[in-house]
Amino acid sequence: MADKTQLQKWGSKVIDIEKAALDNLYQYVNSDEFEDACKLILQCSGKVIVMGMGKSGHIGNKIAATLASTGTPAVFVHPGEASHGDLGVLSKNDIVIAISNSGESSEILTLIPVIKRMGIPFISITGVPTSTMATHAKIHLCIQVPEEACPLGLAPTSSTTATLVMGDALAVALLQARGFTKDDFALSHPGGMLGRKLLLKVSDIMHKGVQLPLVYEDTLITEALYEVSRKGLGMAAIIDNDNKLLGVFTDGDLRRIIDAEVNLSTTKISQVMTPNCITTHEDVLAAEALKVMEQKNINGLIVVDEAQCPVGALNMLDMVKSGVI
Template identity: 50%
Template sequence: MGISELQTSDSATAPLQLAREVLAIEAREVQALAERLDENFVNAVGLILQCRGRVVVTGIGKSGHIGNKIAATLASTGTPAFFMHPAEASHGDLGMITRDDVVIALSNSGEADELLAILPPLKRIGAKLISISGNRLSTLSKAADVFLDAHVSQEACPLGLAPTASTTAALALGDALAVTLLDQRGFSREDFALAHPGGSLGRRLLLHVQDVMRHGGDIPSISSSSLLKDGLLEISRKGLGMTAVLDDAGKPVGIFTDGDLRRAFEAGVDIHGTSMGDVMHRNPQTILPEQLAVDAVALMEQYSISSLLVVDQQGNLVGALNMHDLLMAKVV
């Protein structure tokens, strides 16, 4: 059916029906793949875990695109990996591979010329070979140290031509490898963040309070015995919308915010005759500098506040921050 026929068809469900069939076919093929996983998968995981070099993923055409994504997923989950185009491999890129590496080669047919051309030199180099293929009798599968069966009973393409279910199965198998390796290595959320410092998860897991807090002369602070008018000047100078209130030993015993100021004005408090200790909010919420910045966000949300004082293990004031600081750091 052509596009014009779809647009004039009385049945508006035809495109949806075909889309659902595509998804159903691909889901069935992935489920079938899960059910036939065997010791070969375990052997592939073991081979990669024992690898002293890198995992090199290769494939041509659609398999190459899938291989590129598998390499990226492996690299971001604790298994050093990169993609090598098989055509470029025949023209010098094989020099990137050593005997300590493991090569994962993808080809649904297992007979891609570009892959078969690099099998002899790979054997001479001594790198281990894992094949992901839909043909266990193929040249590639027979040459591999470990063969992972990714065959599908049908493609989702109505013509049976475009790689659809087969590429989905190969991609899912690559994800299964990456996640299993992640688990076996004890790869943590913190490890993941180190590989993604530019992402939101990286910021949430790598940024600490000390990385975003105001410190030194930028910390608003005033003695509890000082007058309220002096506290207002300190708030205005430091621009955090609050000030820490300190005792004679210099430790924070309270906090005074813009909100406290409004309430003081509403109560008719004399700013020239009232001390900070009389109007401050006692027992302020504090956080340690080595805690994660995301912990500061959680504290602010829990207590419906927009500012925090940062203290060290001895209770000394070492910093201050507000929600704007966290927003600027893209933690929120």
């Protein structure tokens, strides 16, 4: 059995070989063909159909998913299934991206006449510029690698890595060319953590109405503590008679006044509150509010309107429950 040193040596060699393959990829990205492929896809009024067999199919599936989530409508179609009916997904406004390291995938070659007869532009991604797929394509993107990381030269390794990176290069170039924004990205990721961070606003998670801890400036500390306890946010907003925010009183303030031996039954909350406290607005992204809390090392925020009247409050636990953290 191989020892630790030998296993690490083999693993490191794979990384070295695949790094060399990616260095070799620069010449193909910095080519007229890459530019032409991007422009063709940008002009497409339909969707991008990605195809590939075997390991190329797995990579193609990921490329299609990345394109779709970054502003380029795309789906993966299995070439084997395509010749048995799934090719019906194709429309005249679509573009096909076919992937095969050898460029001789029989399942894809069978489909080329049909794709051409439909007048659909065909982009090939192969490691052999003289292959059948490359020569029949409108645009060929080369992903030729110096060598596979597999010592037998059989298992696709460097070539699949190069293909994946070429797909990412296409997707990101297209994203930037389209002016795709964080808001656009969030709309296609509403269910995951990314979507929650990009879509959730303070108004979606803040406590408001009767849940909002509020006390007037002349309230005694003992009475204010009842409000803090009842609302369970570890703080209370201090307001004047016009409902304008004057400050905040938190659990941290309570610890400080206890250390200072302040009389809780006779002292007004306005005398011990934190004035000019940090606030946020309800239309702010929850992720941005979280960033403020982390930077200022505070556990909660009062939400105010344009008139500086409290309309809500939230704390770190709300961030956790909503999935922003």
